[in-house]
Amino acid sequence: MDTELILKVYPYFLEAALITVELSVLTVLLGLICGALGAAARLSRFAEVRFLGAAYVSFFRGTPALIQLFLLYFGGPQIGIQLDAFTAGVIGLGINIGAYMAETMRGAIISVDRGQGEAARTLGLSRAQAFRKVVLPQAMRLMIRPLGVNINAQIKATALVSAISVVELTYTAQRYIGSTYKPFEMFLLAGALYLAIITVTGKGVAFLDRKVRLQ
Amino acid sequence: MGLDFSAIPPFYGTLAIGVLWTIAITVVAALLSFFGGILLAMIALHGPQLVKQPFRFVSWLFMGTPLLLQLFLIYFGLVQIGIDLPAFVAGVIGLGLHYAVYNSELIQTAIVAVDRGQMEAARTLGLSRGQALVRVVVPQAVRDVIPPIGNNMIALLKDSALVSAIGVTELTLSAQLAIGRTYRAFEFYAVAALLYYIINLGMEAVLRRIERRARLSR
Numbered sequence: 188m189d190t191e192l193i194l195k196v197y198p199y200f201l202e203a204a205l206i207t208v209e210l211s212v213l214t215v216l217l218g219l220i221c222g223a224l225g226a227a228a229r230l231s232r233f234a235e236v237r238f239l240g241a242a243y244v245s246f247f248r249g250t251p252a253l254i255q256l257f258l259l260y261f262g263g264p265q266i267g268i269q270l271d272a273f274t275a276g277v278i279g280l281g282i283n284i285g286a287y288m289a290e291t292m293r294g295a296i297i298s299v300d301r302g303q304g305e306a307a308r309t310l311g312l313s314r315a316q317a318f319r320k321v322v323l324p325q326a327m328r329l330m331i332r333p334l335g336v337n338i339n340a341q342i343k344a345t346a347l348v349s350a351i352s353v354v355e356l357t358y359t360a361q362r363y364i365g366s367t368y369k370p371f372e373m374f375l376l377a378g379a380l381y382l383a384i385i386t387v388t389g390k391g392v393a394f395l396d397r398k399v400r401l402q
Numbered sequence: 403m404g405l406d407f408s409a410i411p412p413f414y415g416t417l418a419i420g421v422l423w424t425i426a427i428t429v430v431a432a433l434l435s436f437f438g439g440i441l442l443a444m445i446a447l448h449g450p451q452l453v454k455q456p457f458r459f460v461s462w463l464f465m466g467t468p469l470l471l472q473l474f475l476i477y478f479g480l481v482q483i484g485i486d487l488p489a490f491v492a493g494v495i496g497l498g499l500h501y502a503v504y505n506s507e508l509i510q511t512a513i514v515a516v517d518r519g520q521m522e523a524a525r526t527l528g529l530s531r532g533q534a535l536v537r538v539v540v541p542q543a544v545r546d547v548i549p550p551i552g553n554n555m556i557a558l559l560k561d562s563a564l565v566s567a568i569g570v571t572e573l574t575l576s577a578q579l580a581i582g583r584t585y586r587a588f589e590f591y592a593v594a595a596l597l598y599y600i601i602n603l604g605m606e607a608v609l610r611r612i613e614r615r616a617r618l619s620r
Contacts, residue, residue, distance in 0.1 A: 246595075246599070249598070249599045249602045249603070250560065250595040250598045250599050250602070251560040251561070251562075251563035251564075251574070251595075251598055252560070253563040253564060253566075253574060254563060254574060254577075254591055254594055254595050254598060255595070257574075257578075257587070257591050258587075258588065258591040258592060258595060261581070261587035261588075261591065262587040262588030262589075262591050262592065263588070265404065265405060265586075265587065265588040266405065266588060343466075343467065343468040343469070344468070345468075346468035346469075346470040346471060347470065347564075349470065350470075350567060357468060357470055357471050357474075360471060360474070361474060364474065364478055364479075368482070369482070370474070370475060370478045370479030370481075370482055371475070371479050371482060374471060374474070374475040374479055377467075377471055378463065378466075378467045378471065381466060381467045381468060381471070382462075382463070382466040382467065385466045386466070
């Protein structure tokens with residue numbers, strides 16, 4: 188184990204870890220938006236909208252995220268979409284995780300007892316009111332933990348953007364493996380930082396989950 | 403540069419070979435992750451104390467870091483200690499181990515959930531603890547978690563695209579090679595996406611059959 192080397196390169200890894208955090212935050216935010224839209228579409232009253240929602244979820248969950256990323260970044264310019272690598276990474280991965288989050292949210296919404304919505308309507312609330320005031324608050328509570336699983340997967344999935352040369356943690360590790368021939372040390376550094384990010388995020392999700400459960 | 407799908411047909415052969423390699427990697431890695439997952443679960447629950455802790459730690463490492471990083475470590479890192487694996491083997495081991503850890507978590511929960519009476523009954527009938535575990539408890543536990551293990555296998559299929567990064571000529575790298583010659587990125591990646599989608603549908607159909615049989619045997 189070459190500790191001297193680790194001490195020399197770790198500042199670069201910290202910098203790269205910040206990019207990984209930034210990517211994680213942005214893709215999760217975009218994912219939540221896409222997920223909410225996707226879930227809403229799949230639960231819509233209109234068959235056409237339901238079809239669109241199902242097509243979105245099915246395509247993005249049915250093909251590798253890496254291919255989606257390449258399609259957007261390398262194929263995009265051919266259809267007039269020219270993005271820098273970081274933006275392409277955020278958009279590509281955000282839309283991808285959105286498809287998974289849509290299923291999580293839909294699952295939580297339909298698992299709130301049907302009777303809840305019906306009871307609210309009987310009490311004179313409109314369909315929208317019943318959803319917003321009765322079903323959604325209960326579903327929110329149910330979806331925090333599974334969304335946490337999605338977020339955990341997403342933090343690790345940010346490593347994929349190294350393949351379109353965004354200088355995040357995995358790209359940095361790869362570059363230093365290439366120049367130092369010390370793969371284990373570099374893996375240890377990068378791995379430790381990923382674990383730190385994931386552990387802190389996991390604690391945050393657990394805290395949020397406990398808080399809403401107490402209400 | 404607009405779209406021109408006429409660049410695709412000359413590369414049918416390349417793509418077909420890519421599809422076959424993707425299926426081969428997925429099947430071998432899936433089997434490794436399935437049996438590896440059972441083994442890991444048994445060790446994590448019933449192994450000697452001395453082995454349990456390091457095992458938990460390694461599982462935690464595998465679940466907390468990206469698969470891509472693990473593949474790089476296995477392919478480029480093991481060379482440092484004198485183990486030079488062919489890319490295909492490194493890819494299969496990486497994918498297989500990664501998902502074995504996830505499968506093991508599922509199987510552990512299921513083993514704990516199998517009724518205690520099953521173990522006791524098996525022991526009363528004269529089976530040793532190990533025999534009872536392997537012949538009575540584990541088969542029931544595995545049957546209970548076939549649907550979530552199936553989901554992991556679908557995820558494994560999609561993650562098999564990552565082994566293109568260590569130079570295995572599966573579907574993603576085949577598409578990349580064709581793009582290197584034609585500069586038709588959109589067309590080839592779109593076709594690759596379609597092919598993955600079709601493989602995915604096939605795999606889901608197979609998994610549904612397995613699930614149905616598992617349900618019937620209950």
